[in-house]
Each structure stands twice: as C-alpha cells, then as structure tokens.
Amino acid sequence: MTTKRVVADLIVTGCGQLVTLAKSDGTPRVRSALKDLAIIADGALAVAGGRLISVGPRDVVLATTGTSAQTNHVDVGGAVVMPGLVDCHTHTVFADYRLDEYEWRVAGTPYAEIAARGGGIAKSVGHVRAASEAELLSRTRQRVHSAIRHGTTTIEIKSGYGLSLEHELKQLRVVRTLRDELPITVVATFLGAHAIPKEMAADREGYVQAVVHDMIPRVAAEGLAEFNDVFCEVGAFSREETERILRSGQRAGLKARIHADELTDTGGAELAASLGAVSADHLKKTNDNGIDRMAKAGVFGVLLPGTSFGLPSLELAPARKMVDAGMRLAIATDFNPGSSTSESMPMMTSIACSHMRLSPAEALSMATYNPAFVLGREGDVGSLEVGKRADFLVLDCRDYREVANHFGINPVARVFVAGREWVAA
Ligand SMILES: [Zn+2]
Known part of the structure; x- marks a missing residue:
C-alpha cells in the first residue's frame, strides 16, 4: 500500500x-x-x-x-x-517613553507626586493625542518589529491612550494596519476605560456613558477590536463601572478582559469570574477567594512580571499559589511607555522564574501554549x-x-x- x-x-x-x-x-x-x-x-x-x-x-x-x-x-x-511566543497583553501603540518619570521613580518619588507633575497614563494620553496616525503607526511598527526579533509571533495590542472616540479609533486603526501588513497574528483590544481623561475629571459618569454609548458601538461596528478591557482600580474605574462597561461590550460582541487587583484588591478577580471574562490581568493583590473563583470559572490569570520589575518594585502576583490552585495562567509583557518598557517575552520568562519562582518549563508554557487560548487562537498558534x-x-x-x-x-x-x-x- x-x-x-x-x-x-x-x-x-x-x-x-x-x-x-x-x-x-x-x-x-x-x-x-x-x-x-x-x-x-x-x-x-x-x-x-x-x-x-x-x-x-x-x-x-x-x-x-x-x-x-x-x-x-x-x-x-x-x-x-x-x-513562536504569544504576547497576550500589550499597550504597544504609544508615542514616547516616559523617561523623566523613570528617573523620578527610581529615585523614590511617590506615585501621587509623579501624577501631580502630570505623569502616568495622562502623560501618554497627551503624547498620543498630539501624534498623527502616520507617526503613531511608524513608531508602533518599529516596536512590533523588535518584538518579532525577540520571538513574538502573536501579539495583542490595546488602545487606551486616546480616551476619546477620535483618538481611541486612531490607535485601533494603527493596530488594524499592522495586522493587515504583518505576517504575524495581531489581535486588537479596546481599552477606552483605561483612565478618566483630564477634561472629564469632574464628570466621570459622563465618560463612562461615552465609553458605553459612543465608543463601544463604534469600535464593534467597525470591527476594530475583539476584546474590551477595563482598568478596575481605585482612581481608575470602580467595580460597578467596570461591570457596566464590560457587559455593554459583551452585548456588542467584544469579549471581556480586566486589569484587576494590580495596586489594590478591588475584587476584580471575582468580577472576572462572575462576568465570564476571558482573563483578569496583573492580579498582584488578588486574595485566595479570587484565585479560587477564577480557577473554578476557568478564567485565565495573565501575569505581568515586567510591570513590577520596571516600576521598580518586586511585588509580584502569587504565581505559585495560583499554579497550585489549578488556575489557567499566562505571562505577557504589558509593554507600555511607563511601567513595563520591554517588548521581550524571553525577559518576562526570566523575571517570572527568578522572582515568581516558576520553573523555566512552566514559564514557557505560559508564554506560548496557554496565551493562545486567552486570544482565542489555540487552534492556530x-x-x-x-x-x-x-x-x-x-x-x-x-x-x-x-x-x-x-x-x-x-x-x-x-x-x-x-x-x-x-x-x-
Ligand atoms: Zn496593561
């Protein structure tokens, strides 16, 4: 035969x-x-x-x-x-690194003072709003090329430095252009709820309404994102606001993800489980109940060791406890202009092993096979x-x-x- x-x-x-x-x-x-x-x-x-x-x-x-x-x-x-490595959480569409802030942070300046000096997410929003789409595209392209040289062949990229319909769409169009021109897999996430923009500080409800009624429908209608993400944190979006924004995204066909429990335990992990979110990311402050709920609900925990490394603080998510609880886990760069200024997934596995006490094999599973599920690409990569x-x-x-x-x-x-x-x- x-x-x-x-x-x-x-x-x-x-x-x-x-x-x-x-x-x-x-x-x-x-x-x-x-x-x-x-x-x-x-x-x-x-x-x-x-x-x-x-x-x-x-x-x-x-x-x-x-x-x-x-x-x-x-x-x-x-x-x-x-x-190829699968980086399932990045903020790669930005204009400039916040280098002054890095100097201040390593010198021990408290975050409140950095924010008072106009630093943090607000600074990056100013940079992105000032940049043309062509300029943003060219800078983002260079960074994605560098990520590819470091082994990333599937990358998720979020908006979230526009914080208005016009500039969020501009960021997402940059992601779409790169998705169309590059051979690698590029996946877009809408993160209009990254922060309340300065001009809306006195009307946060007005901004939440804009996200729900203006931005999400437009992003979904134009097919500019697959996922909808919210920064659920004291000073960003409350648990209640997060839930409204994510549910409205789910109704529009956008899968939910949450920046959860990074600086304080806001119950983001439990919320992710109850909403049927795809993932909750960061999880430095997640309590045992949150871990248990996520493990039972099959919600992925995405660990972002570069953020702690770059802040600089080596306070990390309780990864060993999460592995023992049977949680589904992935590692990503959180590549952004402030806290995690690295597009290198190999570097993330180093920090995860040396400081979260993962074995090299566990870290590689979380940097390839598992994050493909987070992005819904497990049949492909x-x-x-x-x-x-x-x-x-x-x-x-x-x-x-x-x-x-x-x-x-x-x-x-x-x-x-x-x-x-x-x-x-
Ligand atoms: Zn992030």
Missing part, C-alpha cells in the same frame, strides 16, 4: 530539542501539565502552505514527508526550536502540532532553560512565521 505524501515547502532538521508543547486533549495546561513541554530530541518539522504537516523525530519526519526540487531544507545544527501555523523560533542555545536563565540578551536566532523566515523590510 502506498500513501500519497504531501510535498513540503520547508523541512527543518537538526533540532537538538524540538519543544513542541503538543497536548493531545487540546486543553490549557494547568498544574503539573505546565511542566510538560513535549520535547522531541533530534526532532524535525515539515511545512506546506504555511502550516505544519509533520512534527516528530527526524527519521519519522523524513520518511513520511514528500519533497520536490523546490523544498527548502534547513539544518539548525542542534539548536533548540520552539513555538502556541504549539508545534500538525495543522497549526508554522510559527517557530530557532534559538541561539541547546537547552530551552536558557531562555529564562540567560537574561538580558536575545536568545532568538531566527524567526519563522507561517513557514517563512522573518526578515524586516
């Missing part, structure tokens, strides 16, 4: 560790499953039409894959090959399995644990997106 072999466009061999993260039941990794990266020694993979058609030990892949004169053969000489997009990285090392351990450098040597090597134009 002969079977017709699919002819590969690309065959990659010499993968000393082929870190597949394959999981036969296709469910998120929790508890001990986070440590199982499904690594194949001396592995290989084959690609056709941008998708993986074979992943396994070298001999098996070579014996079962068809080739032609056009097939591109790449031998990576014993390097680690792993899935996050692991190296037949049928998924051929988004993979060739690392400059022979042991995946170096990704976390060897910090402050870029461990990514080559990036392949849908089976083609990424080369910035």
Whole structure:
C-alpha cells in the first residue's frame, strides 16, 4: 500500500530539542501539565502552505514527508526550536517613553507626586493625542518589529491612550494596519476605560456613558477590536463601572478582559469570574477567594512580571499559589511607555522564574501554549502540532532553560512565521 505524501515547502532538521508543547486533549495546561513541554530530541518539522504537516523525530519526519526540487531544507545544527511566543497583553501603540518619570521613580518619588507633575497614563494620553496616525503607526511598527526579533509571533495590542472616540479609533486603526501588513497574528483590544481623561475629571459618569454609548458601538461596528478591557482600580474605574462597561461590550460582541487587583484588591478577580471574562490581568493583590473563583470559572490569570520589575518594585502576583490552585495562567509583557518598557517575552520568562519562582518549563508554557487560548487562537498558534501555523523560533542555545536563565540578551536566532523566515523590510 502506498500513501500519497504531501510535498513540503520547508523541512527543518537538526533540532537538538524540538519543544513542541503538543497536548493531545487540546486543553490549557494547568498544574503539573505546565511542566510538560513535549520535547522531541533530534526532532524535525515539515511545512506546506504555511502550516505544519509533520512534527516528530527526524527519521519519522523524513520518511513520511514528500519533497520536490523546490523544498527548502534547513539544518539548525542542534539548536533548540520552539513555538513562536504569544504576547497576550500589550499597550504597544504609544508615542514616547516616559523617561523623566523613570528617573523620578527610581529615585523614590511617590506615585501621587509623579501624577501631580502630570505623569502616568495622562502623560501618554497627551503624547498620543498630539501624534498623527502616520507617526503613531511608524513608531508602533518599529516596536512590533523588535518584538518579532525577540520571538513574538502573536501579539495583542490595546488602545487606551486616546480616551476619546477620535483618538481611541486612531490607535485601533494603527493596530488594524499592522495586522493587515504583518505576517504575524495581531489581535486588537479596546481599552477606552483605561483612565478618566483630564477634561472629564469632574464628570466621570459622563465618560463612562461615552465609553458605553459612543465608543463601544463604534469600535464593534467597525470591527476594530475583539476584546474590551477595563482598568478596575481605585482612581481608575470602580467595580460597578467596570461591570457596566464590560457587559455593554459583551452585548456588542467584544469579549471581556480586566486589569484587576494590580495596586489594590478591588475584587476584580471575582468580577472576572462572575462576568465570564476571558482573563483578569496583573492580579498582584488578588486574595485566595479570587484565585479560587477564577480557577473554578476557568478564567485565565495573565501575569505581568515586567510591570513590577520596571516600576521598580518586586511585588509580584502569587504565581505559585495560583499554579497550585489549578488556575489557567499566562505571562505577557504589558509593554507600555511607563511601567513595563520591554517588548521581550524571553525577559518576562526570566523575571517570572527568578522572582515568581516558576520553573523555566512552566514559564514557557505560559508564554506560548496557554496565551493562545486567552486570544482565542489555540487552534492556530502556541504549539508545534500538525495543522497549526508554522510559527517557530530557532534559538541561539541547546537547552530551552536558557531562555529564562540567560537574561538580558536575545536568545532568538531566527524567526519563522507561517513557514517563512522573518526578515524586516
Ligand atoms: Zn496593561
């Protein structure tokens, strides 16, 4: 009996560790499953039409894959090959870094004083409103290119520095342009409820109304976002306001996410569970009840270690407790111009391991396979399995644990997106 072999466009061999993260039941990794990266020694993979058609030990892949004169053969000489990183929480559309503020923060200036000097989110709102769409696009493009060089092949990007219909739409159009021009997967989130803008300080209800009645319907009608996010925090949006904004988004077809319990325990985790939100993110101050509720509801906790690192404070979410409780967990950069000024997912795994006490394997599961579920892209990305997009990285090392351990450098040597090597134009 002969079977017709699919002819590969690309065959990659010499993968000393082929870190597949394959999981036969296709469910998120929790508890001990986070440590199982499904690594194949001396592995290989084959690609056709941008998708993986074979992943396994070298001999098996070579014996079962068809080739032609056009097939591109790449031998990576014993390097680690792993899935492209999935950064499920970023604020990449901004104009300028807040460098004065960084100096003040490291000198110990309290946040209230920084805010009184016009710092914080308000500062970035001023920058974004002053920038043209073309200027924002060009700066954001450069940052996304840098994220790709650091291994990110799927990225979520939020608005939230416009805080008016005009400027929120401007930010989301930048995300849409990048989604259309880049080969990587770009996912948009509307975060009009990031802060109350200065000009509405005396009328917060008026701003909440504008988010609910003007912005959300327009964003949904123009298909500019898949997710709706709210900063639920003392000084930002109350639990009650958060619930109204997220429910109105859900009615418009936008899935809910929450910036929850970052600075104070506002009950954001419980709210995420009761609303059926996709995720609650930050969670530094989440209490045991919140952890339990999220674990039971299957709501993802997105950990943002770069934010604590950059603030600078090493106060972090109780990640070990969350793993033990069986919570679904992911790690993301929270890349933004103030607190987490890094687009490097490898750096996030370093902080998560050294300071949240995750193992390198747990951190990689939370940076690839699990966040694909947060973004609803689990059928496409996050692991190296037949049928998924051929988004993979060739690392400059022979042991995946170096990704976390060897910090402050870029461990990514080559990036392949849908089976083609990424080369910035
Ligand atoms: Zn954030």
